[in-house]
Amino acid sequence: MDPNETLMKKKLQSFLCEMLKFGTVKGFKHFAMYMRGREEMVLSVVNTPQMLSSATPIAPESLPVDKRKLSKSESFSSMNLPYDQRSLMLSIRSQMILSTHGVKDVGLPPASPSEEESLVTDDRSTLFLIAGYGRYSCPYVWVRSNHERLVKLTGSSREKDCPLKLKSTLKWKDQDIFVWDIVAELVKLCTYPSPRNPFEIDFDYFKLLPLSEKVLATVAMMNVLQKILVYTPDHKIYAGQVFEELQLITKQHFTALESLVKDNGLPAVLQQQQQHQQQQRQQHHSGPTSAPVGPGRTRTTSYNQPNSAPSYNQPYSAPSYNQPNSTPSYNQPNSTHSFNQPTSAPPTQSYGYTHTTRAMF
Secondary structure, X not given: OOHHHHHHHHHHHHHHHHHHHHOOOOOEOOEEEEXXXXXXXXXXXXXXXXXXXXXOOOOHHXXXXXXXXXXXXXXXXXXXXXXXXXXXXXXXXXXXXXXXXXXXXXOOOOOOOHHHOOOOOOOOEEEEEEEXXXXXXXXXXXXXXXXXXXXXXXXXXXXXXXXXXOHHHHOOOOOOOOHHHHHHHHHXXXXXXXXXXXXXXXXXXXXXXXXXXXXXXXXXXXXXXXXXXXXXXXXXXXXXXXXXXXXXXXHHHHXXXXXXXXXXXXXXXXXXXXXXXXXXXXXXXXXXXXXXXXXXXXXXXXXXOOOOOOOOOOOOOOEOOOOOOOOOOOOOOOOOEOOOOOOOOOOOXXXXXXXXXXXXX
């Protein structure tokens, strides 16, 4: 295998891993994402921003042609809708050059044609398919709905499945291009009027979430915005606005987290409390037991047996202290404590005296 092709495949795997993380985040205002397997992400971009001024926006097709003209040095903008097919889509010839397989008249089609798109579509949004197929070794984007609004098709329906000619995808092999760079270009391409910040947050979405889900959703959004902020050049218009959005969503996250902890709804806190209660129950069961000695009173014993003496599992008897036939104490008559010794008195021990002495303590 060509070393360059191997490098591109490794780079594609990193792109797919990042796309999988990014594609599961919810709460953006101008687009929504849906992962379809590991290699495909369906992107739904709104055609018109949700929050508009009281004035009726001017449709792009009503503008004079000279104001809508797109120069070669400019990037695509929704003011130029609908776009010319040659400027927006890769031609069959270009696809054959870019294709690593070189199959005749195949080009770079998606895994399934747009006519078989399973997701329900309407006129309020446009579906795109961002995919990184291993056989292409590069991510591409296809339009999946509302083709007529986006591009002026001049040929057969087969042209609907030609990949888009985006700056982000064309530069992907030579530069560090992330999935959010492609999304930002598609929002600018599709939404009219084009928002200044394509990653604007829909805070109303987070207000409707239950507290536990809100904590998880906000931290996921924080993670994505941090990555966008780190890898976005400062000259991008939306860089400063992403930073402001990040501050707001971070505040909401910690506010929700604090409320969840106070309500004992955090799983980690609940688990810690359950472990603490279990330890207390174990200590209670393993501690000394109480035996009743009268109405309303209890007596604690160390051996769980009434009237027991520390005799090493033998009946209690008074120590002899080297005196035979000594009378036991503790009011137990005629019992001797021999500690496994014969009943006869042991030989007299001498400590400098000639007579038997009592042990001194």
